Amino acid sequence: MNSPVYQTVIVGGGFTGLFTALHLAHESYPRSVILIDQNERFCFKPLLYEYFDGEMDSFQVVPKFAELLQGSGVIFVQDTVKSIDLHQRQVKLVSENSYQYSNLVLALGSVTGYHHVTGAKENAFPFWTQADAIALDKHLRRCLHTALQTEDREQRQKLLTVVVVGGGPSGIEMAATLADFLPNWYAALGGNTTEIRVILLNHGQEILEGDINDLLRQIAEQELQKRAVKIEILRGAEATAVYPHAIEYKHTDVVKTVPTATTIWTAGTSTHPLIQDLQIPPEHRDHHGRLLVTPTMQLLDFPEVFAGGDCAAVQNTSLPPTAQVAYQQGANIARNLKAIALGDDPQPAKVNIRGTLLKLGVNDAAANLFNLFEVTGEPAHLIRQGTYLTLLPTPIHDFKAATEWLDEEIFHHHLAPGDVGKKVVQAVELAGAGVVGILVARKLLKRLGDEDKEK
Numbered sequence: 001m002n003s004p005v006y007q008t009v010i011v012g013g014g015f016t017g018l019f020t021a022l023h024l025a026h027e028s029y030p031r032s033v034i035l036i037d038q039n040e041r042f043c044f045k046p047l048l049y050e051y052f053d054g055e056m057d058s059f060q061v062v063p064k065f066a067e068l069l070q071g072s073g074v075i076f077v078q079d080t081v082k083s084i085d086l087h088q089r090q091v092k093l094v095s096e097n098s099y100q101y102s103n104l105v106l107a108l109g110s111v112t113g114y115h116h117v118t119g120a121k122e123n124a125f126p127f128w129t130q131a132d133a134i135a136l137d138k139h140l141r142r143c144l145h146t147a148l149q150t151e152d153r154e155q156r157q158k159l160l161t162v163v164v165v166g167g168g169p170s171g172i173e174m175a176a177t178l179a180d181f182l183p184n185w186y187a188a189l190g191g192n193t194t195e196i197r198v199i200l201l202n203h204g205q206e207i208l209e210g211d212i213n214d215l216l217r218q219i220a221e222q223e224l225q226k227r228a229v230k231i232e233i234l235r236g237a238e239a240t241a242v243y244p245h246a247i248e249y250k251h252t253d254v255v256k257t258v259p260t261a262t263t264i265w266t267a268g269t270s271t272h273p274l275i276q277d278l279q280i281p282p283e284h285r286d287h288h289g290r291l292l293v294t295p296t297m298q299l300l301d302f303p304e305v306f307a308g309g310d311c312a313a314v315q316n317t318s319l320p321p322t323a324q325v326a327y328q329q330g331a332n333i334a335r336n337l338k339a340i341a342l343g344d345d346p347q348p349a350k351v352n353i354r355g356t357l358l359k360l361g362v363n364d365a366a367a368n369l370f371n372l373f374e375v376t377g378e379p380a381h382l383i384r385q386g387t388y389l390t391l392l393p394t395p396i397h398d399f400k401a402a403t404e405w406l407d408e409e410i411f412h413h414h415l416a417p418g419d420v421g422k423k424v425v426q427a428v429e430l431a432g433a434g435v436v437g438i439l440v441a442r443k444l445l446k447r448l449g450d451e452d453k454e455k
Contacts, residue, residue: 006031008337009091009101011081011274013037013065014045015323016309017107018393019330020337025072027338033073034099036091038080040064043129046323047388049173049359052133053181060392062130068393086279086302103337106275106291106307107330110321113270118241124165124265127174136264140182143261148191154259160186160195161260163247165239166267167202169213172220173359174266175200179227180362199232199258200224201239201249203267212320213356216366219376223360239267269321275311286313295348297333306333314349325351327391357384 008024008031010017021035041062050056065076080094084104092098112128114120125136140162147159162182164175175198183193200207208217224231240255241248247263249256271289284292284300290313292300297312299305308329310321319325332349339346355369357380365380375383 006102007099008033008103008105009099010035010105010107011084011091012105012107012109012309012311013039013042013076014107014109014309015326016109016330016333017105018042018065018068019327020105020107020306020308020333021069021074022072022393023331023334024337025069025074027334029334029338030341031102032075034075034077035065035069036077036079036081036093036099037065038078039129040066040078041130042068042393044388044392045128046357048127048130048133049177050385051130052127052137053177053362055362058130060389063393081274084274084278086299086305089304102304103340104305105333105337106305106311107309107326108272108274108311109326110269110310111272112265113268114265115268117239120165120239120242120263120265123242123244124263126265127170140262141185144182144186144189144191147195148186148189157195157197158245158259159261161197161199161258162262162264163199163201163258163260164264164266165201165242165247166265167200167204167207167209167233168211168266168268169208169358170266171200171202172207172213172224174264175231176224176227176359176361176364179224179229179231180364181228183228193229196229197232198227198229199234199260201234201237201247203236203238205235207233212322212353213358213368215368215371216356216358216374219366219374220358220360223364223366223376226364227361269310272311288313296336296346297329297349298336298346306337308333319351320353322356323391324354328352357387359384 008029010021010033013035017035017037021033024033041064044061047056047061051058051061065078069076077093079097081091082094083092085092089101089104090098091101091104112126125139126132127136143159147156150156150159162178164171164178179198182196182198186196187193206217207220208214213220224233234249234251237249237251239247239249242263245261246257246259249258275291276289278291280291280299280301286292290311291307292315293307293312294300294315295317297306297308297314299307309326328351329349332351336346355367355371358366360366363378363381365376365384367375367380367383369375
């Protein structure tokens with residue numbers, strides 16, 4: 001099936017792809033827009049842990065594309081892309097359909113990277129999609145039930161041991177979440193929660209090393225030990241093989257094994273296969289194989305093609321592979337697509353890093369706000385929840401109000417120097433999305449008042 005050539009095709013419905021589509025709809029883009037993704041639902045990955053542990057519902061974390069795009073004019077196609085021909089300007093699908101484009105947006109993100117570790121892809125659980133969360137949930141519940149019924153001590157210990165590979169933000173958030181709710185699950189079945197082990201296997205000596213969240217390392221180290229089950233951190237441990245009932249790792253040139261029925265893989269990502277297959281020479285890619293793009297988010301050799309998110313790298317710029325970068329790039333790409341359609345010049349994309357948010361267990365988190373100060377515990381949890389809930393993509397009739405409020409109130413206001421307590425309250429009121437901000441502000445004001453009394 002060949003479609004009219006004057007249309008924009010967006011490949012990938014992650015943050016960059018979806019927010020590009022929503023912004024184009026809001027901006028009354030004069031060309032038709034087609035969004036292609038193999039999944040029926042958008043996955044708000046930062047909140048996938050909340051969906052996994054039952055804190056949030058599916059309609060909040062994994063809403064259907066059809067519902068999000070209802071009334072927007074964007075055509076959603078659920079299909080898998082087989083190939084992309086940049087020279088013929090054609091996207092071919094597994095269904096044998098194909099689409100010609102006048103402009104293309106590559107927003108394919110990245111895929112789980114197993115780094116050639118033996119058995120990792122076959123035996124470890126990834127945590128990337130709704131299907132991953134459901135599969136892991138079913139597996140863990142089955143392990144707990146089986147452990148309760150077995151009298152073999154070694155077998156029970158294996159079933160109650162979970163190993164998380166990777167000490168980056170995903171690994172930290174996963175380990176902290178598991179260490180809080182697994183004991184609750186097991187206790188509800190009548191099990192002994194002291195038998196549960198959560199192990200974090202970290203290749204380096206420091207968790208969060210080289211990550212945008214490294215400023216929160218000390219807080220994360222402390223909070224990981226405050227969970228319902230203390231998390232065991234194995235440092236300098238390189239995973240070498242994953243088996244159905246054990247994981248093998250190397251520490252100081254000594255190979256060791258941990259018996260476990262559950263290995264969860266959060267140790268990095270790899271370039272999407274479709275991006276690897278594009279007719280782009282190595283010199284126009286970064287050292288990870290991602291596509292180099294100009295400051296306007298266009299490919300060097302194909303200016304009609306835009307790319308953003310985890311599959312692209314802006315020339316001479318270092319940006320972290322986070323949601324806040326991806327959705328801002330989506331907005332910038334949309335503006336430049338409209339400019340081109342109207343005969344104007346595209347403008348360099350502007351991306352502002354507003355701090356970081358790290359989940360550290362059920363109802364617990366850490367937040368680094370504007371690199372000015374840090375908030376921890378329940379207040380940080382409320383800030384994180386409120387901020388992400390504000391960012392959740394909504395149907396088109398609510399999109400304008402939500403994004404304009406977010407842009408003006410949170411992202412374009414800069415906190416003035418002054419009392420730290422006032423800064424915290426200001427940031428919380430801005431980032432906490434209404435009621436959440438008020439609740440946190442009250443808590444912080446009370447805490448500050450109590451501290452003044454003690455002084």
